[in-house]
Amino acid sequence: MSNLLSIEPVRILTYLVGICAFVGANAAYLVLAERKIAGRIQRRPGPNEAGYGGWMQPFADVLKLFAKQVMIPPGTDILLYCAAPLMVMAPPLMCLAVVPFGESLVARNLDIGLLFVFAFGSINVMALMLGGWASRNKYSIISAARVVSQNVAYEIPMLLVVITLLMVAGTLDLNELIRQQAGGFWNWNLLRVWVNPLMPVTFIIFFICMLAETNRAPFDMAESESELVAGAFTEYGGMGFGVFFMAEYSNIVLGCCLGTVLFLGGWQSPLPLAALSGPLWGPVWFLLKMYALIFTVMLVRWTFPRTQFYGLLNLSWKILIPLSLFSLLLTGAMMKLPLVLQRLF
Amino acid sequence: MIASKESLADGPDGQAPQETFILNLGPQHPATHGVLRVRTTMDGEWIKRAEPVIGYIHRMHEKMGENRTLAKFLPNPSRIDYLSAMHYTHAFVGAVERAAGIEVPPRAEYIRVITSELNRIASHMVWWGALLSDLGGLTPFLYAFDDRELILDLLEGLCGARLTYCYYRFGGLCNDVDDEFLQGTRAFVKHMPPRLKMYRDLVTDNIILRKRLEGIGPISAEMCRKYGATGPVIRGSGIAYDVRRAEPYSVYPRLDFQIPVYPECDSMARYLVHMAEMEQSLRIIEQALDQLPAGPVMGKVPRVLKLPPGDTCYAVEAARGRFMVRIVGDGKDTPYRVKLRTPCFSNLSLFEEASRGMILPDALAMLGSLDLVIPDIDR
Numbered sequence: 001m002s003n004l005l006s007i008e009p010v011r012i013l014t015y016l017v018g019i020c021a022f023v024g025a026n027a028a029y030l031v032l033a034e035r036k037i038a039g040r041i042q043r044r045p046g047p048n049e050a051g052y053g054g055w056m057q058p059f060a061d062v063l064k065l066f067a068k069q070v071m072i073p074p075g076t077d078i079l080l081y082c083a084a085p086l087m088v089m090a091p092p093l094m095c096l097a098v099v100p101f102g103e104s105l106v107a108r109n110l111d112i113g114l115l116f117v118f119a120f121g122s123i124n125v126m127a128l129m130l131g132g133w134a135s136r137n138k139y140s141i142i143s144a145a146r147v148v149s150q151n152v153a154y155e156i157p158m159l160l161v162v163i164t165l166l167m168v169a170g171t172l173d174l175n176e177l178i179r180q181q182a183g184g185f186w187n188w189n190l191l192r193v194w195v196n197p198l199m200p201v202t203f204i205i206f207f208i209c210m211l212a213e214t215n216r217a218p219f220d221m222a223e224s225e226s227e228l229v230a231g232a233f234t235e236y237g238g239m240g241f242g243v244f245f246m247a248e249y250s251n252i253v254l255g256c257c258l259g260t261v262l263f264l265g266g267w268q269s270p271l272p273l274a275a276l277s278g279p280l281w282g283p284v285w286f287l288l289k290m291y292a293l294i295f296t297v298m299l300v301r302w303t304f305p306r307t308q309f310y311g312l313l314n315l316s317w318k319i320l321i322p323l324s325l326f327s328l329l330l331t332g333a334m335m336k337l338p339l340v341l342q343r344l345f
Numbered sequence: 346m347i348a349s350k351e352s353l354a355d356g357p358d359g360q361a362p363q364e365t366f367i368l369n370l371g372p373q374h375p376a377t378h379g380v381l382r383v384r385t386t387m388d389g390e391w392i393k394r395a396e397p398v399i400g401y402i403h404r405m406h407e408k409m410g411e412n413r414t415l416a417k418f419l420p421n422p423s424r425i426d427y428l429s430a431m432h433y434t435h436a437f438v439g440a441v442e443r444a445a446g447i448e449v450p451p452r453a454e455y456i457r458v459i460t461s462e463l464n465r466i467a468s469h470m471v472w473w474g475a476l477l478s479d480l481g482g483l484t485p486f487l488y489a490f491d492d493r494e495l496i497l498d499l500l501e502g503l504c505g506a507r508l509t510y511c512y513y514r515f516g517g518l519c520n521d522v523d524d525e526f527l528q529g530t531r532a533f534v535k536h537m538p539p540r541l542k543m544y545r546d547l548v549t550d551n552i553i554l555r556k557r558l559e560g561i562g563p564i565s566a567e568m569c570r571k572y573g574a575t576g577p578v579i580r581g582s583g584i585a586y587d588v589r590r591a592e593p594y595s596v597y598p599r600l601d602f603q604i605p606v607y608p609e610c611d612s613m614a615r616y617l618v619h620m621a622e623m624e625q626s627l628r629i630i631e632q633a634l635d636q637l638p639a640g641p642v643m644g645k646v647p648r649v650l651k652l653p654p655g656d657t658c659y660a661v662e663a664a665r666g667r668f669m670v671r672i673v674g675d676g677k678d679t680p681y682r683v684k685l686r687t688p689c690f691s692n693l694s695l696f697e698e699a700s701r702g703m704i705l706p707d708a709l710a711m712l713g714s715l716d717l718v719i720p721d722i723d724r
Contacts, residue, residue, distance in 0.1 A: 042487040306481025
């Protein structure tokens with residue numbers, strides 16, 4: 001197997017199919033999981049008709065969406081209108097290429113992996129904006145404007161948090177970042193308070209920004225269904241809408257992967273036991289952590305009401321950015337402090 | 346709906362013209378809860394003018410009242426505001442009783458109060474869930490319906506209907522209450538306070554909800570008076586106006602309850618008024634159950650009911666405010682004129698003035714806090 005994987009075209013093809021399958025299966029079954037969790041929270045069973053316990057529901061949904069006529073409303077910019085769903089779907093697929101699910105289970109171990117993820121992750125915003133703009137619908141345009149200002153606002157604290165981590169880790173290589181967090185859960189970046197006492201706070205900032213970047217409730221300004229009907233997706237029907245929907249979940253998967261890598265030790269086992277670590281255990285730990293984060297994302301969505309748009313921007317500019325800047329400063333100070341002390345005494 | 350630069354209106358104070366556009370909210374918009382249409386002139390996300398366009402579900406209830414006998418019109422009032430059907434039937438029945446001089450036995454009046462207050466709680470629960478779903482929190486809706494279900498079951502056992510009850514009759518009630526209803530109501534009165542506390546902990550004290558409602562959509566007492574707003578809207582503006590106290594009817598003078606008033610004038614005040622009213626309604630129900638006298642539930646009513654010439658009004662405090670029926674009789678078995686004064690119509694009419702200069706999500710939060718039922722606006 002490893003011999004076969006070392007042949008470059010085979011390797012590329014295997015990971016391509018693997019990532020597509022992973023994203024597709026996740027998008028399909030996370031929708032079902034979300035509906036089941038929502039049902040659980042709201043004291044109802046959730047989808048339970050298609051298949052045992054509703055496990056066929058994603059197939060029913062996709063079949064329904066495929067059976068719908070493709071409608072392109074008059075007055076739209078057809079090229080952009082059709083390109084937007086593709087552009088929103090492509091970035092998470094690209095980014096997953098550098099995410100290490102296990103020590104050696106990574107499609108392409110780039111030494112600038114983190115930069116790669118953030119560079120491609122930002123395209124998502126542009127796609128939503130284009131989709132909203134091309135729809136030529138007033139609700140979509142309002143939504144497009146919201147998406148842009150929201151993502152600009154939340155990109156900043158997110159990157160500041162990531163820079164904080166980079167200062168600590170000194171590498172952009174995701175696998176190397178994970179290796180540094182070896183040796184039990186107290187070594188995860190989340191709990192490395194001796195590096196920066198604000199580390200848990202940075203994780204919360206990262207999580208909030210991730211929710212905002214993926215347009216999830218309570219920050220789902222792009223699709224605030226009680227205000228803007230369906231926001232940027234108002235004019236999309238059938239599989240066009242389906243792709244946007246899938247992309248939302250793919251982005252959540254990506255965001256949670258990143259959270260796992262940066263803060264929760266990736267494929268490292270929470271306890272430094274030989275029996276719990278190894279090439280087979282790695283993906284298990286990774287997926288467990290990732291799905292725990294995804295579950296939290298869903299729990300938040302079904303618990304809180306939506307924030308008001310300006311309140312959302314204020315939260316970023318007035319609280320998250322100063323806080324993450326302070327955390328950055330503190331990390332820098334704590335890193336330089338030993339050197340300063342050394343020079344003084 | 347195609348976006349275009351529809352108008353180049355002058356900016357405020359005749360300054361340079363600014364680009365505005367018309368955004369049509371409704372009649373099929375998720376935030377308008379039915380077929381309300383609001384034609385908004387927007388400057389970006391800011392509302393310059395929001396003009397409600399009504400009449401999409403106008404059903405000519407007033408005219409229907411004028412060309413059929415009183416008994417045939419009796420089911421209609423519960424269709425006007427389908428969420429507080431008991432109150433509306435009460436107003437119509439009360440107006441006819443006052444005009445024809447029919448005595449209602451005290452037991453019937455007590456049961457009317459009990460069922461009306463149950464209906465008020467059910468209505469407020471729907472409002473609460475709908476407001477929260479307007480604000481993007483979808484879960485409270487199902488919790489609210491869970492509790493409302495208990496009330497609907499009780500009332501269904503009583504009169505067979507779950508929504509558009511036609512339980513009150515001229516001179517009394519359709520049928521007496523049974524032990525099952527009385528026990529069920531007592532159990533409900535015990536069941537509800539812990540639930541209300543849970544709602545307070547989970548939702549009312551949530552910081553996002555507070556940020557969404559506090560200071561949003563101020564409606565001054567003066568504006569309420571100008572537009573004739575009543576119900577939770579005026580009580581959220583610091584005026585203790587409640588028809589149950591201002592124009593006492595039924596057996597409310599014999600019952601002890603407070604009128605919840607919040608002077609903040611914002612959406613949160615209206616929210617808190619609704620929540621406090623549910624507690625007061627529970628108090629009223631408890632007292633009415635304790636005081637419930639024995640006796641008949643139907644008074645003496647002439648076989649053919651004809652209204653004597655004259656003009657009669659009867660107002661009740663419905664879940665959304667003051668609902669008044671004015672009946673003008675001319676000695677025939679059909680009234681000469683039926684005027685229905687509905688609270689939502691007045692409560693909506695202040696929206697245009699109150700929403701000026703607001704941002705769209707806030708305006709929709711305020712619209713939600715006004716507690717509108719569209720058939721009640723259009724009649």
